[in-house]
Structures are given as structure tokens and as C-alpha cells.
Amino acid sequence: MVDVMCCEENVSAYLDGELPPEEALAFEQHLRSCARCRESLNQLQALSGAVQALPRPSVNPWLTAQIMDRLQASQTVSDLPLTRLLRSWGLLSLLAFGALFVLFGPVILGFFSVVVKDFFLLASLVVKISRQVPPGAVNGVTGLALLAGALVAFYGFGRIYATLSQEELIS
């Protein structure tokens, strides 16, 4: 019958000095009478020595300077008033998206499903209608407002993605 102490996991933990004191003492006593465990310990010691002796790269002497440069660059960008404004827009767009979704979630999902399903049909319809709209100041302003809205929405989604990515909630 194999002794309960004859467990290689314990040999490995003993080698690392990670057995509790009483267990370590009992294991040392066991080692005196168990050639198999002594052999395992020798092998693991040799393997451990081999891994510890593996060469590792030296740190690039410019590493600290490079890190400090990157840090200063990121601070300069994040301290700009424009960046702060854009960041707050990101938060605002997240809040606006949340509110819209709570209020009109099913409608929005239905709309997107139609857009995805009949994308080409919708696109041709939009082109057709836009050709029939007479040129004029009101129509021009409406068109520009719609375009600006689309860009803001696109930017908002970008900010949401960037924020979630930064917090490692998505990759």
C-alpha cells in the first residue's frame, strides 16, 4: 500500500517550502524511509534548478524614459480642455443611450432588425426619396442636422466602446 505521504504534489510543495510546519516535519521523517520520494525530490530539485538558470533578457536602458514619455504624452492629451469635453460627451452619450433604451428599447431593437434585414431595400428607398426632395434651405439644414446626429451617435458608440475596453469589460 502506498503511503499517503507519497504524493508528488507534496514533494513539489515541500521543495517550495510551502507545506505547513507539521506536514513538512512529517514529510521529512517520511523521506528518510522512502527512496521513491527522495528520488522525486532530487528530480524536482534538478528541474527547478534548470528552470531558474534559464537566461532572461536584460531591461532596455531606455525603458524608464520611454514609459515616462508615454505617461507625459497621455497626460498632455487628457489634460486638454477638448479631451475633457469629449470625455464628458462620452458619458453623456452613455446616459442618453441608457435612457433611450429604457424608454424605447423594443422599438429601437425592432428598427435595427428591420435595418439589418432589409438594408439594401432601405438604402435604395433613402436614395430615391432624397432625389425627390427639392433643394432648399430648410431641406439642407434638416439634412445637415440628420448627418450631425448620425456622427454624434457614431462618436458616442465609439466612446462607449473605448470606455468599456479601457475598463477591460470587453476586449
Added chain:
Amino acid sequence: MVEVSLIEQLQRGDIKAFEKLVESTRQRGLNIAYGILQDPQDAEEILQEAYLQVYHHIGQLKAPETFRSWFGKIVTHLALRRAKEKGRFKTIPLEDLPAAGCSITEGPEYFLLKKEKQVHVAQTLKTLPDEYRAALILREWEDYSYQEISEVLDIPLGTVKSRIYCARKLLSKKLIEGGC
């Protein structure tokens, strides 16, 4: 401990303290990142990323004396994520590995450190699953305790013990199969 006072200064916004902290911990960080990625360039990129995270999130570190495992955790997670993204090495999924219990049958002479054997050990280390290699590297290269490894890898203490043992077992098995 030097690091503790540097961290306290850094938490008060002293950028010079950050520079000193980088100087005193960069080799440790590089060893961990390189041990996992086995690519010096990737390891350095990860290390830069890790230090930026250290700077931005240092306020979240409640106990400065736990910096060692906190920093190890940042580097390890970034390196494991990079390894996963690049799918660099063909590693065996953890569930496909043999259960603990099979013994190492060859003698210590198999692991004697000659130059060519050292290269072979390094090559074989690369083929271990990322999670196994990470645990082994933290232990063997940076002398992390099982408790610290448990905190770094977010796994229970018992899992650390078996993971390190399995990493050693698998490494020795592969070395023997490879004629080392």
C-alpha cells in the same frame, strides 16, 4: 521596504517616485512578462502598458505592502491576454492534461544544465499551457509564494499547488520525451 515609501509618495502625486518605482521593479516585471510570452519585444510592450496602468490605478492600491502581488497581477494578466490574442504557442488545453498522479521516472541527470540542454528546457517551457507557465515562472523566477500566486492568478491556494506540480510534471515529461 523601499517600495512602500515610493508608493505612498506616488499616491500623493509625486512623479519622481513613480520613476524610481519603475527603476526598482522593471527587471522583475520584465521577467514575468517574458516568462509568459517568451518574446522580449512583446514582454517590453506589455511592461510599458503595465506601468501606465500602475500609474493610473495606484490610488486603488489600499495596502502599499501588497504592491508586489498587485504589480505581478497587472503584468501577468496583460501578458496572458497578449498570449491569448496572438495564439502564439500551440498549448494543450488544461482539461486535456493528464490528472496528477503519474510519476517522474527518470533521474536528475536528465536535467543537468549544459548549454544545449538549457536551450531545450527553454523551448519546452514555451510549449506549456500559458496558465501553467505563468504559475511556474512566478514561483521559479520571481520567488512568489503560493499565496501571492493565488492572488496574482485569482485561483485558490490548492489550485496553485497542483498547477505548479503539474507544470513541473509536464515539463519533465516533455523533456524526457525530447531526449533531454
